[in-house]
Amino acid sequence: MSTFDSHDASWWRQAAVYQIYPRSFADSNGDGMGDLPGVTARMDYLSALGMDAIWLSPFYPSALADGGYDVDDYRNVDPRLGSLDDFDAMVSAAHAAGIRVIVDVVPNHSSNLHAWFTAALAAAPGSPERARYHFLEGLGENGELPPSDWPSHFGGPAWTRVVEQAGPHAGSPGQWYLHLFASEQPDFNWDNPEVREDFHTTLRFWADRGVDGFRVDVAHGLAKDMTLPLRSKPELQILVDDGSDPLFDRDAVHEIFAGWRSVLNEYHPPKAAVAEAWVPFTSRRLKYARPTELGQAFNFDLLQAPFSAVEFRTVAQKCLTEAEASGASSTWVFSNHDVIRHPSRYALPDGSTLADLEAWLLADGAAPVPDLARGLRRARAATLFMLGLPGSAYLYQGEELGLFEVADLPASALADPTWFRTNHQVKGRDGCRVPLPWSAAAENFGFGGSPWLPQPAWFGEHAADVQDGVAGSTLEMYRAALKLRRALQTVETLEWLSAPASDMVHYRRPNGWEVLTNFAPVAAALPTGVAPAKVVLRSGDPAAGKGTAEGTIPAETTLWLAP
Incomplete structure (x- = not known):
């Protein structure tokens, strides 16, 4: 069991954070919906996995028009997921296991039932x-x-x-x-002081219950230019870098978050926060991560990058430079509750666009046929590449099991508002939210009651109990990586050892820990000076990686070398 220093104000800078989508994690009472007692019951699993913190997607009272991101009451627990007493018990169990707790805050909009x-x-x-x-x-x-x-x-x-x-x-x-999202999600007016003060109250409410940090949903959307007449049809993404978009990333949002930082700094140590801000311009995004505001901001650059040596190296260096400029640490993420799971993305043809991915989902994942072996091989290699980088790593529940997207959910089961508001032309995000498989032989794979989204038969092959203790399984790779990462993690810098245009990306942390990824589809010779005997972890199947001892690294594989 890990422990943590409760007075450490910088714990978040290189933390490994596990995102829990509560309804799909573990069901304790058999109603088919995951709940907070289910999280508490799996705390030993999370501790054994090696997590520093958990981040819970919304668990507040909600009609679930948008999977819980339509909040009826910001200072309570949905009775289907438990009670405030259950929340307190979960936080206590997490802290006893050495795991901190981050909760989602949804400030852009409420539910229409609020x-x-x-x-x-x-x-x-x-x-x-x-x-x-x-x-x-x-x-x-x-x-x-x-x-x-x-x-x-x-x-x-x-x-x-x-x-x-x-x-x-x-x-x-x-x-x-x-309502920039579903009609059941009316947008707040953040020019109203009453709105601002009420969210300060919400932050204090959860901080007083022991929460260690907050993930801020749609952080870039709070400030809006509602000057009449309204300007015509802005794109719902950031296309300008001067704050002039009427709906997103306006300069006024930073005054709001300066107020939040004042509240978070009332606590000792100060509460952490991370912004979900889809802002592609470095000069704009780093503002959210300033120590005078939220302190950290997600970058999704690596999530959006193709599996390419040049792309991964370029993105990693860009994000590290950005983090240093803001005074924050970088954030790394490949999957979450809003995107197709990365083993499936990597299993599709190279060059697949967002439109291609949506078409693939609409075809129930049948066209094009994904190369699942390649997808998982690449996903494992990418994960070890990422876990070696300085900064915090955000992992999404089930990725440690090597889960793929469930692309063929029946239309009758779909719950994502995108499916309905696009007249069934865009499937949405349900495929990455299917409840987890815990036990291959158990009913509903050990999740609990009949799950709110149906689990495919192939989930049994990925169940946690099937992988537990099995050398080379994805679960054991994650466990080994996170344990080593905690032991090897050092100051937030690295040295690139490979040429920028190489198919091999090789970097070293200041204590001598080295990470080496072969992005090529064929095996390659190990770089001069790399001693096979120092390999302590590999992303590939150990049985398939024997060539390392002969001076080669298999295709699409990452190696970790001990100091």
């Missing part, structure tokens, strides 16, 4: 209740057109018209409210 929004619907236009959100009159002769042509991120328009419940126009169509 008490504030139901009050806004019941109030008249221009009321203080509506001022907490973005309500505007429509365009057209009778306000029948939305205030702008802005699209929702999930498809369809970003505006919904309400039927007024109060005032002289009660019972008639009235104002429109903004």
